[in-house]
Amino acid sequence: MRGAAAAVVCAAVLAATGCGSGTQSTEEGSGSTAQFDPIAVVASINQWGMLAKEVGGDQVRVTSILGSTNVDAHDFEPKTSDIATVSKAKVLVANGAGYDEWATKAVSGDTTVVTAATTVGASDGDNPHLWFSKDARKAMAKELSEAFSKIKPDSKDYFAKRLAAWQEDEDELETSMDKFSEKHPEATYASTESVAYYLMSDLNVRDVTPEQYAQTMLNGGEPAPADVQDLQTLLEKHKAGMLINNPQEASDTTNLITGTAHKSDVPVVNVTEQVPERYDSLVDWMDSLVTEFDKALASDATSPEATPSPSSSASDAGSK
Structure with a gap:
């Protein structure tokens, strides 16, 4: 009888929590257990993709299209599969300033676009290598945290903590x-x-x-x-x-x-x-x-x- 009772209690708990299939995860900083559904983030280049991962942590799934140091980035031609990946992004992280127009042209209407050039007021014709700028890095980190928080408001505190941790690393770099x-x-x-x-x-x-x-x-x-x-x-x-x-x-x-x-x-x-x-x-x-x-x-x-x-x-x- 005790075994049967325990089975009934266990079944009730599983039904109440929705567990059993491994699809639940505790979101750090949210203080609650919620459906683990990472944001689909696509970065045109791995410089900004790395930053997106640092700010988003396990609440984002980042794909960087261009990450090889063996190609000419300015002449990069995306494959059809790359464009398809960009079109499915919930968040597109781009550089702008004429560096990766192929990425921003491929986004769908409901995609949130975070662009380095926009955050610092750079335009086509300006030097596009913005990831080397401390102002651009800090502006992008903040913009990414805000974009992720709007999509997953229950994880806002988590993203804020990730941003603060990244800022500490950036501060150490600037001290150096x-x-x-x-x-x-x-x-x-x-x-x-x-x-x-x-x-x-x-x-x-x-x-x-x-x-x-x-x-x-x-x-x-x-x-x-x-x-x-x-x-x-x-x-x-x-x-x-x-x-x-x-x-x-x-x-x-x-x-x-x-x-x-x-x-x-x-x-x-x-x-x-x-x-x-x-x-x-x-x-x-x-x-x-x-x-x-x-x-x-x-x-x-x-x-x-x-x-x-x-x-x-x-x-x-x-x-x-």
Whole structure:
């Protein structure tokens, strides 16, 4: 009789709670047991996909379309299956500023779109590598938390806690960046392509890349031989503390320039656009780059060819 009674109680509990099939989960921060139904999030690129996962935790299911560092991101052509994935997203996380128009064109009417360019007021023609900007990262994290909270209001506290934890990591990164700036107050760099412009600006490292070369590369063109020669001369005379190279935009021109840097003992730091697989978060990647820049500038300072930084008449970073 006791066994039968226990079975009746168990059946009643299962019926009341809806358990038994493994579809229930306690949402952290909500204080209640609710249906576990993660938000379908699609990110055009893995930089913002990583951030969405950090803010959303186990309440989101994130798919990043472009995550390879072996392709030219600016010429990326999505497959039909990629477009289908985007069209089914509850939340689309995009970069904007002309970087990933293919993604925003594929969204359906009921999809929430969170775009980095919109959060910081960037437009087509501006440097699109916004994930390197601390302002864009912080704005996107906040926007994502708010978007997720609107879709799952019972998990608002959970998303707020995730956002606060991420902000602590970002604050630590910015502290490291401040220390870098103090250590290298007169640092300069040149670049084969303007991928790291925002990060270098946040680090107060001055861009001395010849203006015409930089603008041509930013607009996706092929620089004139004279502009390439100007950059080579700058490196040969050691007017830049390091050369930033984007291997995803490799060409005969960039190979020529990196070759000149190596021959001139100017440190070369490769900076990809997408996050390499070995990193778990956007902040971790940024922190590793700061460390690489620090080592490069320290190496350049010991070079027998090192000279004082160029005068203020050198090309300013501007919109490179």
